[in-house]
Amino acid sequence: MCSYRPISLPNEPKEEGFSMHQYRTHNCGQLRLSDAGSAARLSGWVHRKRDHGNLLFVDLRDHYGVTQCVVDVSSPVFQTLEAARPESVIRVTGKVVGRSPETVNSKLPTGEIEVQIQEVEILSTADVLPMQVAGDQEYPEDMRLRYRYLDLRREKVHANMLLRSKVIQSLRQRMIDQGFVEYQTPILTASSPEGARDYLVPSRLHPGKFYALPQAPQQFKQLLMVAGFDRYFQIAPCFRDEAGRADRSPGEFYQLDFEMSFVTQDDVFNAIEPVLHGVFEEFGGGRAVTPYPFPRIAYDDAMLKYGSDKPDLRNPLIISDVTEAFRGSNFGIFAKNIDKGAIVRAIPAPGAGDRPRSFFDKLNDWARSEGAAGLGYIIFAEGEAKGPIAKNLDADRIAMIAQATGAKPGDAVFFVCDRKPVAEKFAGTVRTRICNELDLLEKDVFKFCWTVDFPMYELNEETNQIEFSHNPFSMPQGGLEALETMNPLEIKAFQYDIVCNGVELSSGAIRNHRPDIMYKAFEIAGYDKEHVEEHFGGMLNAFKFGAPPHGGSAPGVDRIVMLLADEPNIREVILFPMNQQAQDLLMGSPAEVAPERLRELHLKLHLPQAKKTGPDAGSAPQGS
């Protein structure tokens, strides 16, 4: 196989008697003025060429940077280089020379030198490109995904992936420093009946049975606590067959999954706050990060003041309830709805009093397009209140509104009137819109908070059934006694979300580790003992042999990187993301499989009527 004697290749150039590495002596971001005079060999992609006819500049690029290489017409390799297309991979060998002062390029770290090319080898030719790597032209996303390997060569995306790697490394180190230990949990596992749709994997050995990909390692990490491992973490892949969003990758994503034993909610917060704060300080590029302990906002408060369970604290506007100011008033529409159970929420618009009528009309039209009945408003001026609503309200009522919202002369206040769940949510949408309109969003800052005290249950308005509002494995506040004595809709859970700039980074809980409480909790949601045992038997049984109280959380890694990279779309921080239809246009997945594969899996297809597809839909690019 291999010779025991080093082979000396005849055409390998020597530097002071030593043979050079076959591909490179330096990378493309490495050479400095201090290297001038020495020989160098670089390999990389032809980033740009500037062809002066008798003088040719080649910017050679690799992962580390760009180096200008130069050759003139007297060189035997001139023709070869002139013919090399951008993105061809070449190896150049030559002499490093310092540039004259007027030709130094201060934009490049290597800009004080250039390599005078003596030899060239074309390592790989490039066809004409479907998209350019050099420059910053924008390309449609389907093309970027189809030619992801080209897209990933581009500076911004390339840097994002590097950032992601560093963030993950830092998260890992910070977790280890906090005393957590990393473990791997299964990828082929059981379907979980609650929550998102699972990805299923048919079993060959067990006809008619399926594995599921984990939506999260939830049950495994709890079993690890039962097994006595005390502090677990994992950069865990999670799989959910749900629709994508700009901030939600369809199919798969990663969580910093962790779980701890013998802890209260505060212990969990104290463990993870330094990790997140540290990572955001480290990679935030100087943007201010909320110091820990992060603010804790009760769910009910969050819905009232921010109209969301993931409040963006960069937005200074605070919603308030002004139902009483309108109850029984002459503003009939609101008064009548209030009598029917509606509430009124007020969203302040500081300084908007001098906006033209069109400003308010535009927002009203927008509200209607969002499905609301409209968007009422009052303009506060010195000593009076203006607008169509104000004239139907007496001074006391207007004073109440001013008091509740803190409105001063020159401000406006908008009103949303509807049933509570609709009104509070829409008030949150209005809060965001007004903030944008008035340009009030605080910039260059990461604002963290915890949303705590989530309700344990909620009422499904369609079925009128009580359902778990979040994780059925959360411990109810007040334990068994609360379940037995309280109105289920009043019970809070030890369930919490961590939020940064209005982005939900993670959801977590102190878990319910007591079988008796679990049976009761499920009973309230309409599931009998048998159902619980059938679906959660593995974990439930484990709790019957000595389970520590435990809890944890699982911040989304992709979203953390997205915030740090300041990218509006999660696909900008994932190497090979699927598109919104959960297709991988590069690898061509999902794909049909051969009939024999289906046969051995005991599967028969029952397909819906085929849709007509475009001429090149789903086809992979031509390999070359």
Added chain:
RNA sequence: GGGGGUGUAGCUCAGUCGGUUAGAGCGCUGGCCUGUCACGCCAGAGGUCGCGGGUUCGAGCCCCGUCACUCCCGCCA
């Protein structure tokens, strides 16, 4: 599953009130050019105006349908 937006050269886009031969920049091909670094200059090739139907004397433009992508709602314990 539902709603909005977009779709014109390989790419980014312009295209007037519906009117003759659909334009620009980048890229590509050829020519010129020895200090550029988004090199420059000249010339050229390149179009199923997403697709199908309709209105009209006439459609890139108006109407209906459809497909693709994207954003949002639903969904995401």
